[in-house]
Amino acid sequence: MSIIRLVHPLFQARPPVLVLQRGLKKKAKIPITLLKDVPRIGQAGAVVHVHKAHMRHELFPKRLADYVIERKGPLDRSRAAAETVPDQASAQASQQEKVRSLALRNQDIIDRVVKLEPIVFERSVVAAEPAAEEGPQAIYGSVTKADVLRELAEVHGILIDKESLTMDDKIKSVGEYRCVVKLIYAGQASFKAIVVPSSSGAE
Template sequence: MEVILKEDVNKLGHRGDVVKVADGYGRNYLLPGKLAIEATAANKAVIEQMKASAVRKSAKEKVEASALAEQLNAVELVFERKSGENDHLFGSVTSSDIAHELAAKGFTIDRRKIALDDPLKTIGEYHVPVKLHREVTSHVKVTVKGDREEVAEAPAAEATA
């Protein structure tokens, strides 16, 4: 099935591209989600208008994304989680957690735009990339702290007989 993309789709193409996809993927995901339209003769005539519009829209989005990236570069998030031996967390910090904290600070970022390969499972400081636009990526500083307090080892009580 050939479709014309109305939005950028990860690992498939950009807005205005004509791509060939599996029938089920097109019918069940792209078309209902209004991410694409079927590539008929009439729709192919509209591609040029869509591409011009897409270029204008992309330029506007890039400017907005650049401004947001400047603000996000200054943001620092701190998470406190239960930790065990060797600074390993019992839970983890996921992209959803980061998106939720960013929302609490006034930034509405979709969790899918947070490029976290694996959840953060150890204590430390991380710079997590946030893909705001295909050409604009920001980095958010994330600090993960453990709740374990380092207990000083008390001297062993001597047995008296």
């Protein structure tokens, strides 16, 4: 004779229940770097794990420790180096091209200066006193570096800055003067600036 047992529903087996304990997150430890020796934790420079709350309320405010910033993902040093080398090579090639372009431009200017005929400026001369000794005739005004640069640009199409031109700051008498153009990567060349009395004669 078989016996049938009736089990009350309250006593039936139940699936296990996952119980979440509060405070586990608060007890989690984080890596920190000790800035000073801390008793029972470690010496300065050591990387240790402590509770977040202890770090936040005690160690960090007192500058006893600092947070460790964890890098996400593997550090591929070889890849970083490989990416840096092409960038450096590209920058170097670009710089070399700029130097080459500037050298060609400046050499062209120097070649044109070498072939320049003397640049002539007409100026009114100051009448000399009868008893004055003979010498260079003084002119009204002067011939300046700006005048020479303007003549080079407008008449000969040669564009240079004032630092590249060497001459007397102000030419104040009739005569012949040497002007020198000096450019980086191309050397230097000279030409003549001549000041003559204007056709109107002395004033």
